Amino acid sequence: MDIDLPDVVAEVGEAFARYEAALVGNDVATLDELFHNDPRTLRYGGGENLYGYAEIQAFRAARSPVGLMRSTARTVITSYGRDTAVASTLFYRDNAPGKVGRQMQTWVRFPEGWRIVAAHVSTIDEPRESP
Known part of the structure; x- marks a missing residue:
């Protein structure tokens, strides 16, 4: 198996950047598009466990657009x-x-493009020392 093919990493990097822009901009339509529309798709969030595209879509539709701005660091795509x-x-x-x-x-x-099939989001206290 080929790991870290440059063109594939670049494609997923573009999809990830699109997701990030949609997230902080509360572009619900794009967020919905980027999750695979399937009952097996899941998202474990900071305060919710969402099973299936319908639950993820309902969560996004109900989420407040306040406080979504964030910065990212140490992004790794494999x-x-x-x-x-x-x-x-x-x-x-x-x-x-x-x-x-x-x-x-x-x-x-998928035939329609890159889609998220599983996601996990959590928050911890910032470690005193980061590698």
């Missing part, structure tokens, strides 16, 4: 073959000092 990749990043919000968010997404290439 591809496995031509059709699967994992994107991981740390994120920081001005309204949550001393906290660091962690986000991981599994992306799969």
Whole structure:
């Protein structure tokens, strides 16, 4: 298996950047588009466990657009073959000092493009020392 094919990493990087812009801009239509429309798609969030596209879509529709701005750091995208990749990043919000968010997404290439099939978001106290 080929790992980290440059063109695949670049494609997923573009999809990830599109997701990030949609997230902080509360572009719900794009966020919905980037999750795979399937009952097996899941998203574990900071305060919710969402099973299936319908639950993820309902969460996005109801979420407040306030306080979504954030900065990211240490983003790593690793591809496995031509059709699967994992994107991981740390994120920081001005309204949550001393906290660091962690986000991981599994992306799969479908005929309609790259889509998230699994996501996990959590927040911890910022470690005193970061590697």
